[in-house]
Structures are given as structure tokens and as C-alpha cells.
Amino acid sequence: MLAIEPAKKLSFTRCISDGDLVIVYERHDNMRAVKVSEGSVLQNRFGVFKHSDWIGKPFGTKVFSNKGGFIYLLAPTPELWTLVLSHRTQILYLSDISFVIMYLEIVPGCVVLESGTGSGSLTTSLARAVAPKGHVYTFDFHEQRAASAREDFEKTGLSSLITVGVRDIQGEGFPNEFASTVDSVFLDLPQPWLAIPSAGKMLKDDGVLCSFSPCIEQVQRVCETLRENFTDIRTFEILLRAYDVREAKLEGCQDDSSVSVVALPSKKRRQRSSEGSNAQETQGSSIAMARPCAEAKGHTGYLTFARLKCFS
Ligand SMILES: C[S@@+](CC[C@H](N)C(=O)[O-])C[C@H]1O[C@@H](n2cnc3c(N)ncnc32)[C@H](O)[C@@H]1O
Numbered sequence: 362m363l364a365i366e367p368a369k370k371l372s373f374t375r376c377i378s379d380g381d382l383v384i385v386y387e388r389h390d391n392m393r394a395v396k397v398s399e400g401s402v403l404q405n406r407f408g409v410f411k412h413s414d415w416i417g418k419p420f421g422t423k424v425f426s427n428k429g430g431f432i433y434l435l436a437p438t439p440e441l442w443t444l445v446l447s448h449r450t451q452i453l454y455l456s457d458i459s460f461v462i463m464y465l466e467i468v469p470g471c472v473v474l475e476s477g478t479g480s481g482s483l484t485t486s487l488a489r490a491v492a493p494k495g496h497v498y499t500f501d502f503h504e505q506r507a508a509s510a511r512e513d514f515e516k517t518g519l520s521s522l523i524t525v526g527v528r529d530i531q532g533e534g535f536p537n538e539f540a541s542t543v544d545s546v547f548l549d550l551p552q553p554w555l556a557i558p559s560a561g562k563m564l565k566d567d568g569v570l571c572s573f574s575p576c577i578e579q580v581q582r583v584c585e586t587l588r589e590n591f592t593d594i595r596t597f598e599i600l601l602r603a604y605d606v607r608e609a610k611l612e613g614c615q616d617d618s619s620v621s622v623v624a625l626p627s628k629k630r631r632q633r634s635s636e637g638s639n640a641q642e643t644q645g646s647s648i649a650m651a652r653p654c655a656e657a658k659g660h661t662g663y664l665t666f667a668r669l670k671c672f673s
Contacts, residue, residue, distance in 0.1 A: 377415050377422075377434060382516065384435040384445060390656070394437060394445045396516075407431065439486040442517060449506055452482035453549070453573065456601040457661055462490050464666050465545040465569050474539060474563055475499040475547045476530035476556065481510040483547065488514075488522040496522060498539065502529040534559025541565055548572040553579065554586040561590045566671040575662040583665050591667035598663050602653050609650040622648040 377383060381397045387405070395403060403410040407430020414424055420436035435441060440455060453461070461483065467473060467490040478484060478501035487497045501507045507527045514520045528536070531552050545568055546560040553572040560570050570591065572583045580596055587594050624647075 386433040450479035471544040477501040531555040594667040596665045
């Protein structure tokens, strides 16, 4: 079960049980989801880890292998699930997801329509945002993808918050039963402009739509179509830059213009300072080095938002 209610955040309230889903964390770019099973083991480059050693431990625990290597057992959240799920399609990542949820004004109790479902990366976070009483109806025309997404939502304990439908949303639009009842619509489709008239009919007055497209030509067609019934049309590209911040020696960083450096006092002086001495901390051979990570993600897509015009 993913931690969907902040008040019941798994890592604070519960210990790992047989059958739980845990995120095995080696480092920020090396994680995987594992279902805990009493008699099983996990084997990696750090050695062999017995699942039976994990049962009863709080989420977040550091556990050791037969060779003394370690991993962390994290509670599965939508944020971590997005990083470990099977990629059956391109997916949305955290920077786009968080912006989408904020800009679509999704809060507990909202009803949200989505198409396509893809790998369910966004859907998982949408479900947490609308929980416990809202609902996400997500549609994909690819039967196998829809079935795999359904299985994933079962596995993560979100199936009561999400309904997956198989439907060609560009061709048929959203089902009429949702007309004028939904708070927000999200489209990640190759030709989203075909689905916009239907999306407009589904939204409550003042509801908000978002369309994600990788190419600016798609965005232009989306905006053109939106102008008919929508207002406050805005397009964003979310560019995320991660930083590597650590202590280093000044030598070696001087010629690199991408590196910001700040002189640090020596460790001894810092210790004295934290113990209450008034010593001035101006000199030292170490620096705090901050440099953009080489792995930083570039363009993912454009997010176009628009609010349904209220005609009454
Ligand atoms: C890029 S994926 C969506 C990824 C998803 N946003 C995520 O974060 O995991 C696009 C999906 O749209 C689906 N799709 C394409 N055309 C469609 C259509 N006409 N109706 C419904 N789904 C469609 C594809 O099968 C694919 O699964």
C-alpha cells in the first residue's frame, strides 16, 4: 500500500509486514520495489539480504547483508513509485507531476479524468492527491497497458481510488456520464486537440485542463483549440537542475566555471564553534563545492493549462 494519507504515513506509524511492498534503496538512482516474503532473499552486489530480517522493522530501516553491505527499506510513496515502476511508455516525472497537481488545483475529494494512462506514473500521484474520497478515472486505448496499470494499482493498494477504462479518447471523447461533473482533466495524448472539446464538456464550470506534449507544434494546435471554450491559457516547460553539494579541496575546482565554491573553516574550528567558542571562522583549506549534476534531466515536454470559460 502506498502512503496516501499524510496522517497515516507508513514510515511513521507502521513496521514492515510479510506481503508489504517496500522500496529497496541503494542510492538515489538505484532503487527497486520488492514484495516482502518471509522465505525469500534479495541478492545484489552488497550480498544476500533475508526478507525475514526485515519483518517487524520500521520503514526507513538500514539492513545489512551477510557480507556487511547495507540497503535502506523505504515506505512506498507515489514519489518513489514513479522512480521504480516498469516503463511501458514514456512517463511523467516528479517535477512535471508536482506542477500538474498544483496547477490543476487537485485536492482531496476532487474527481479527475486522465488519458492516456500509460505506465500510471501520474495516475498514482493523482490518486494520492484526491484521497480519501475523490476518484481518478483514467483511460487508455491500449488494452494490455490498461490491464498492467490496473495490476499495478492493485499492487500499490490504490485500486479503490482509480478506475481504468479502455477507450479511444481522441476518437470517442470521454464517456458522457461524466458531463459537467469533473474538477480537472489531464491529457497525455499524441493529438490532444482531438480530445479537448469532449474534455470541456466534462469539466465543471471553472474546471482546469492540462495537456502534456513533447513538441511545440502539438502545443500550438492545443492552444488554438483551447481558445474556443477556455481562458487563462498558459504553457510551461519545467526544467529541473539538481546540484551536487559537498565538501572538497580547493585544488582541482579552480578552473571549473560551473562550480561555486565557499571557503569552509577547518573541521577542528567548526567543532569548537559548535561547542560555543566565539572563534572567527575565516580561514580553511576545505571548500563547500556546489556543481550542477551531469545527469540533470533536460526537456521532457510542455504543460499547457487552461480554465473552462463560464458561460452562465
Ligand atoms: C506517454 S503515455 C502516458 C504516460 C502517463 N502520463 C504516465 O505518466 O505514465 C501515452 C498513452 O496514451 C495512450 N493513447 C494514445 N492514443 C490514445 C487514444 N486515442 N485514446 C486513449 N489513449 C491513447 C497510449 O496507449 C499511451 O499509453
